[in-house]
Amino acid sequence: MNLQCIIVDDEPGARKLLEEYIEDIDFLQLVGKAENPLKANALLNSQRVDLMFMDVDMPKMSGIEFLRSLPAVPPTILTTAYTEYAIEGYELDVLDYLVKPISFERFLKACNKAREYCAAPASADHFFVKCDGRIEKVLYDELIFVEAMLNYVVLHTETRKLIVHLTIKGIDGQLPAKHFLKIHKSTIININKVKSIEANEINLGKTRVVISQNLQEAVIKEIIRDRMLKR
Structure with missing residues (x-):
């Protein structure tokens, strides 16, 4: 399985080094380079990206800020000269954190980790939550949207509403990103349920939600991705 990857870094030398490393790894395919998050956003919206190498310290918008702005973060390896962003990076569930200057050995280790992550089998079709003293099973396919309510979230399914003592941020990190999308600070939707x-x-x-x-x-x-029919 080849991983289509992009490089996002404002330093030409750093981009060149990562490009050379990528060329030496047989399961990586470089499909784009960007010197800032704005151009990276265009790449993400125009093609499939399996892995993103993201610099942190860039003009106008940092790599951390860019990741926070995305409704769905692709598998990402952060590359930076600064170690103090590590905690913020891992809070965003990045796969790895490489400190410049990056050795090929360390780069390869991070890429192998990414390959294992991307090759992992799909998760189960359900999850469990505690609700009203019971442990409830919820099928991903039945969950329509999630709504924040103070220190709780409401799980709206096709047949019931479950009020669960979780935060919207907490549940967002555990729902499969392929099917669920945060459209508002208080709302996550099941993309497959969009009419x-x-x-x-x-x-x-039966419900309308605001973006x-x-x-x-x-x-x-x-939501649309590449499925819009055109003339």
């Missing part, structure tokens, strides 16, 4: 999109609202059948204004463009692109 239509009108302005800043998503129709989920955050600053996420609207990215959310719509993530």
